[in-house]
Each structure stands twice: as structure tokens, then as C-alpha cells.
Amino acid sequence: MALSMAKTRRKKVTIVHKANVLTVSDGLFKNVAREVAARDYPDVTINDMYIDSAVMDLVRRPPGLRRNSHDKPIRRHTE
Numbered sequence: 001m002a003l004s005m006a007k008t009r010r011k012k013v014t015i016v017h018k019a020n021v022l023t024v025s026d027g028l029f030k031n032v033a034r035e036v037a038a039r040d041y042p043d044v045t046i047n048d049m050y051i052d053s054a055v056m057d058l059v060r061r062p063p064g065l066r067r068n069s070h071d072k073p074i075r076r077h078t079e
Helices: 002-007 025-040 051-060
Strands: 012-017 045-050
Touching: 002 012, 002 025, 012 025, 012 051, 025 045, 045 051
Parallel strands: 012 045
Antiparallel strands: none
């Protein structure tokens, strides 16, 4: 689902996992995700990140305060 959505958005997906500790299950998840992306979504860029780093990034830079590639604050639309 994330890869399908990425095709119409930023063309980027980050796989968040704990493969450094859960080597079998999360290692399999990471490998299968990369294989599916390479086979079915070659135009989508895949990154991976340990869950610990992902959480620290969210705490340090909450999504509402992040900046986009044009260095403008990302604004959330509220209706």
C-alpha cells in the first residue's frame, strides 16, 4: 500500500524495522519490501531506518515543524 501511494506522491518510502535485533523476522520484512519495490515499483526510492532512529527523529523534529526541499515550513491543511 505504501508503495502504491508513493507512486502518486513523493516517490519515496522508508522501511522502518528492528533488523539489528530481530534479525529473522524484520530482516525478512526488509528484504521482501526491497524485492517488491525493485520488481513492481522501480520508480520509487526505498530507504530503511531502524525504529529507534525513526522515533528519535520524530521526537527531535515533529512532522509539523519539518521543512521541505524548498526550505519552507510544511503547513498542514485544516478544514
